[in-house]
Amino acid sequence: MELESFFDKKHIIFLENTEKPLVLRELLNKLEEFGEIDNSSRYYTQIIHRESLENTGIGKGVAIPHTRTETVPEFVSILGISRGGIDYQSFDGVPVNYVLLNIFPTKLSTQYLYLIGMISRIFTDKARVKELNAAGKTSEIYSILKSEFKNYFDNISNISEKADISSENLSGVPSSDLDLLIQLDRLYQLFDEGDTTDSIVRKIERLKTLIDNRSLTYYERMRKKCQSPFSILEKCSCSGCHMEIPSVHLKEIREGKGISVCNYCGRFLILV
Numbered sequence: 001m002e003l004e005s006f007f008d009k010k011h012i013i014f015l016e017n018t019e020k021p022l023v024l025r026e027l028l029n030k031l032e033e034f035g036e037i038d039n040s041s042r043y044y045t046q047i048i049h050r051e052s053l054e055n056t057g058i059g060k061g062v063a064i065p066h067t068r069t070e071t072v073p074e075f076v077s078i079l080g081i082s083r084g085g086i087d088y089q090s091f092d093g094v095p096v097n098y099v100l101l102n103i104f105p106t107k108l109s110t111q112y113l114y115l116i117g118m119i120s121r122i123f124t125d126k127a128r129v130k131e132l133n134a135a136g137k138t139s140e141i142y143s144i145l146k147s148e149f150k151n152y153f154d155n156i157s158n159i160s161e162k163a164d165i166s167s168e169n170l171s172g173v174p175s176s177d178l179d180l181l182i183q184l185d186r187l188y189q190l191f192d193e194g195d196t197t198d199s200i201v202r203k204i205e206r207l208k209t210l211i212d213n214r215s216l217t218y219y220e221r222m223r224k225k226c227q228s229p230f231s232i233l234e235k236c237s238c239s240g241c242h243m244e245i246p247s248v249h250l251k252e253i254r255e256g257k258g259i260s261v262c263n264y265c266g267r268f269l270i271l272v
Contacts, residue, residue: 003142003149006102006115007077010034012138015080015099020088024048024065027080027101036076043067043103053234057090060123064116066102068109075111076103081141097133098123109239110228113270114186117179122148178259178268180211181219185229215259222266231267241265 013030017023024047028040037043046067050056057063063086078101085095100119104112122128128148135141187204208216222229231240236250243264245253253260253271260269 003146005111006075007079009139009142011078012142013078013080014138015082015086018082018084018086020051020086021048023080023082023086023099024051024101027078027099031076031078031101031103036078037072037103043069047101050234055089057088057096058120059090059092059094061085061094061097061129062119062123063088063090063096063099064102064119065099066104066112068104068106070105072103072105074104075108075115077101077115079141079145081138109232110182110185110189110230113182113230113232116270117182118149121179178270180207181215181268182230183207184211184219185223188223219268222268226265226267229267231262231265231269233269233271238262238265238267238269240267245269 011034013027015023015026017026025040025044028037028044028047031037031043032040046069047065050067051065056065080099080101082097082099085097086099088096088099090096100115102112102115122132122145128144132141132144135144184204184207187200187207191200191204211219219229226240228240231238233239233245233253236247237244241262241264243262246263249260249263253269260271261267262269
């Protein structure tokens with residue numbers, strides 16, 4: 001999977017506004033100008049409502065406002081860049097410089113998780129962030145992101161982190177291993193869609209060797225049980241089964257540094 005699967009070069013813009021509501025309107029107006037959406041006000045209402053439930057400033061200067069809707073058939077994404085910073089009320093208090101706004105149908109939720117996993121990995125790399133901050137043109141930023149996306153998908157053999165997993169649940173799994181599971185799920189999707197080339201098979205087998213057998217077994221069991229083993233934690237509920245997560249478990253999820261699963265359906269919970 002490459003960056004073009006989500007957005008192309010023209011979908012990276014330098015923002016004129018510095019206030020959160022105005023930034024969101026600016027991004028949506030630009031998408032309407034590009035002909036990607038036909039009613040920016042409708043999507044603004046949806047995204048603002050989503051923000052009222054839970055702020056999407058995920059820290060490290062990044063925000064990922066989004067909405068899932070069946071009114072678009074594919075991903076609609078745009079990346080806004082603010083050199084001065086936006087007071088986004090992120091949990092870490094750091095002003096936001098990069099706003100990745102996404103509109104996508106429910107069927108593409110797994111791909112969305114892949115996108116967020118990649119973005120999170122990029123912005124935890126200080127050298128890469130420094131490179132992005134120094135870029136003077138949107139084309140340079142796109143080139144950096146494109147290269148990182150390709151490496152994330154193609155160079156799986158370079159990933160060597162191992163999980164330290166609880167035998168009773170998955171609370172001890174580091175977030176890096178969740179990245180591996182999301183990548184594996186995407187590879188399986190490509191295989192199921194008909195890409196049975198030796199390259200895909202080798203990547204699947206290589207990736208499976210990097211994942212602790214207990215978490216791999218859990219993932220494969222969940223994959224047989226439901227269409228997607230992953231779920232987004234929205235407000236206080238699992239987007240997979242729509243059940244409300246108990247407050248005690250919710251606190252553990254928000255404070256934890258590893259993987260959590262839904263108490264009800266068993267899906268991996270993605271906090272975005």
